[in-house]
Amino acid sequence: MAHQVSVFMENKPGRLERITEILSGGGVNIRAMTLATSSGGWGVLNLLVDRPQQAKDALTAGGFAAALREIVVVQMPDAPGSLGRIVGLLAKSGLNIENAYGTVLREGQGAILVIDVDRTAEAGTLLRTSGVTTLEDDAVYRL
Amino acid sequence: MSGAYWQPEIETMAPAALRELQAARLRETIARAMQSPFYGECYGRLGLAPESIRTVDDVRRLPFTTKEDLRGHYPYGFLTVPPQETVRLHCSSGTTGNPTVIFHDRHDLDSWANLVARSMYCAGVRDSDVFQNICGYGLFTGGLGFQYGAEKLGALTIPAGAGNSRRQIKLMQDFGTSAIHAIPSYLPRLFDEFQALGLHPAEDTKLRIILTGAEPHSEETRQRLQEMFRCKVFNSFGLSEMNGPGVAFECDCRNGLHLWEDCFILEIVDPETLEPMPDGERGELVLTTLDRRAMPILRYRTRDLTSILPGPCPCGRTHRRIDRITGRSDDMFIVKGCNVFPIQVEKILMKIPEIGSDWLIVLDTVGDNDELLLKVEISPAHFTGDMEALERVRRRIIHEVRDEVLVSPHVQLLEPGALPKSEGKAQRVQDLRKKS
Structure with missing residues (x-):
């Protein structure tokens, strides 16, 4: 079964940039993505990547809440x-x-x-x- | 030492004998206190004679002592001896006005160390343990207080100080630390560092006992910490005016804290009327030192709210137990006409696994209304990527907090680690409201 990486993200400047930095630093390539936002100032970023487990680990080490779905x-x-x-x-x-x-x-x-x-x-x-x-x-x- | 008690004859003393001991020590304490400028003037004015004290209940004839009294007679007004006869002082941060300063002579330090040793022994720490004290040294009493107590107990004691989690873990691993002391708000951060290193304290260290205190915290927080670290977590109570740690401590039953009545007189009073409260009912804790020479303090209003747990403890200790501190009469805040203690919010949050261990209440004025904003971090370990689940968590917090404190909060979900971390005690309430 294929997995995407889901990341909890506060809706404020620089967060998406930080996530892409972490992923490129970990040699992870993003294929597709979508951001679902709530009215409460937060959202979940869903990422289709070439190496989901590495992406999740890198994001977790970078302090994000990330999960494989x-x-x-x-x-x-x-x-x-x-x-x-x-x-x-x-x-x-x-x-x-x-x-x-x-x-x-x-x-x-x-x-x-x-x-x-x-x-x-x-x-x-x-x-x-x-x-x-x-x-x-x-x-x-x-x- | 291998028995159940550090000082069996004192810890299991028959209640009547304990009251006799308290009355005798109260007479000595009053006589000594009258040598200080503050109590000399105060009791002299009242015509109070130590020999007129017959039972421990006669303590109620004495006026209360407050933090303002301590500040107002800064620095030497409570000393019964010349300052050169004392050997240590501790004082509060004193961000506004004079700090409160407490002096100790050699006897006082020895008595305090004994109380901390007794407390640690009560929680199961033995001389074969390696004890790492993870808290600030210096003026904060948790550092030197536990250091001297643990040394008196005979445990190898590592004065690790606060912060630097990675070094803490290295010390724990290299020296086989089996007991630690840290404030409750720091422990989740220490655990996070274990996780970041791919370690678990239950598997990669010998840790078996955690002592915590200095910040009021709920039973739910303890449960969470015990599940996190997979070991026993003991609550303790102390305040610098009453030495610091070692005033009251949990035994293995972990149901209330034994307050060491040979060294303190315990009273619970209504904070408004100042009348004594019956056992089991919550009020302000009032304490009198019974074994402090350089600077005795009598009927000190601690501002801490608790109750006396009725009935004996299965551990066999006869010193009465107080319930965990449910707040301080001065950390209560009023929002939209409702009285709220931060711990009421904490106990709700700590039951929710999806929420991390850090949180902050922000009170602000929006338009003409006061709002209660609750900032919580989500827990990486329980994040599944399901937005609907997070939305349910948010609504659950709103409902449960509203049911508990009668104010509907706004809840803001934050990324892990988003809230500012302090080295010392955690700040849980930020009041940004316009003062009218």
Whole structure:
């Protein structure tokens, strides 16, 4: 199962910069990211990286609260309707999406969607049996 | 020494005999105190004769002594002997006005060291232990107080001083430290340093006993520290006016602190009416020294709030127990008309694993209203990346604090280590309100 790195972050200048500094210092490459903020001045930064465990360890050593979270990563055609089909499948099975973000791959290779969903294993099986291409963890980290 | 008590004949003395001893020592203490300018004038004016004291309850005939009295007669007004007959002084920081200064002669230091040794023994420290004293030396009584007590007990004592967690851990590992003393707000930081080094105190050191005190803290904080370090944590009570550490200490039962009644008279009074409170009811602790020569203090209003725990302790010690200090009458604050003690907030926070051990209350005026802002750090060990879970923690704090103190707080979640760290006692309340 693939993992993203989630980091607790206060919403104030310089924090994101500090996180990227720590990651580049640890030789970690960021593939995609999304920041979810609350109204209370804090948020959770979700990062798709090439080396999640190293990223988590470096951030923890740097004083951050960081965690690895299981995710489902799907490859989809870079075409209208692809995203709708995937979220529709999950919704029909009562699987709740906590967070999702995507990134477009090199030209012609389509796009990937990172889904933070409850019951990850079940979601992965559901998508695969419905003909959606999911990526194994090493494929995700090699993107 | 291998028995259960440091001084069995004193620690298990029958209550009636203990009261007799107190009455006799009270008479001696009054006679001695009258040689000081302050008590000489005060008791002389009242026509008080030491021999008129029959029982220990007669202490109530004496007027109270306050911190203002100590400050007002700075520096020598309470001395019963010329200053050159004393051998040590300790004093408070005195950020406003005169500090409070306490002088000791040789007898006083020896008596104090004995009380600290008795206290440490009561918590299970033995002469075979290696004791590391992780707190400020100098004017703060926790440094030299525990040093002399531990030496009297016979333990190898490491005067490590405060701070520098990495060096503390090296000392603990290199010399096989099995007991430490530190203030409660420092202990989580020490533990963090263990974690940062990939170590655990329960696996990588011989630590088995933690003595803590000097800051009022809740039972929930103790539980958290015990789970963190996986060893016993003992609460202690003392104040520099009453020597420092060694006034009251927990035994292995860890249910209340035995106050050493051969050396202090214990009273609990209503802070408003100054009338005695019944056992089990909370009031202000008032103490009288019974074995201090250079500078006896009688009926000192400590401002610390506690109660006497009724009934005997299973450990067999007959000296009565006080409950853990639930606050000081002067650290209570009033917000939106409600009286709040910081410890009420602390005991809620320390039950929540997702929250770290540091926290701060900020009182501020927003528009025309006073607001209570609670700043808490999240705990890296319990962070899962789930925003909804954090939001639930925030709402839980708001509800529980509102139920406890009747004021709805704003809660701000902070990154680990975001709150300022102090070397000494932790500052828990910051009052930025406009004074009208």
